[in-house]
Amino acid sequence: xxxxxxxxxxxxxxxxxxxxxxxxxxxxxxxxxxxxxxxxxxxxxxxxxxxxxxxxxxxxxxxxxxxxxxxxxxxxxxxxxxxxxxxxxxxxxxxxxxxxxxxxxxxxxxxxxxxxxxxxxxxxxxxxxxxxxx
Numbered sequence: 507x508x509x510x511x512x513x514x515x516x517x518x519x520x521x522x523x524x525x526x527x528x529x530x531x532x533x534x535x536x537x538x539x540x541x542x543x544x545x546x547x548x549x550x551x552x553x554x555x556x557x558x559x560x561x562x563x564x565x566x567x568x569x570x571x572x573x574x575x576x577x578x579x580x581x582x583x584x585x586x587x588x589x590x591x592x593x594x595x596x597x598x599x600x601x602x603x604x605x606x607x608x609x610x611x612x613x614x615x616x617x618x619x620x621x622x623x624x625x626x627x628x629x630x631x632x633x634x635x636x637x638x639x640x
Contacts, residue, residue: 549596549640550594550596551595551596552591552592552594553567553568553594553595554591554592555590555591564577564588565592565593567581567586567593573588574588575588576588576589580598581595583597584596584597585598597640598619599619599620599621600620600621600638600639601621601638601640602621602623602635602638603635603636603637603638604635604637605623605633605634605635606633609626609627609633610623610625610626610633611624611626623635
């Protein structure tokens with residue numbers, strides 16, 4: 507139960523009984539935001555700046571390599587940058603969608619961080635792909 511003071515009188519509101527639409531609307535908004543944030547940031551990650559890195563004027567990655575602030579590099583099919591916030595890395599991999607999954611298969615090419623879609627029966631023949639996402 508929520509209680510509010512208005513001009514010297516006590517106003518009591520029980521949100522579950524008197525305002526169920528507010529509760530439902532808020533839940534829908536929070537769910538939509540959670541889904542939106544997940545979809546938008548699914549390909550990127552932020553590693554917060556380590557206290558030691560601030561003193562070094564750079565960012566220390568998971569391999570122990572120190573990168574200067576405002577620098578960019580590529581690592582394991584990810585494009586990374588060092589900022590005063592930390593290390594931000596985004597995947598460079600685009601996955602194929604809209605192809606014949608029954609007769610075709612994806613092959614990941616690590617050198618180019620990309621997928622090739624080929625026929626299962628004839629691996630020398632490429633399959634048509636509608637789009638790439640990621």
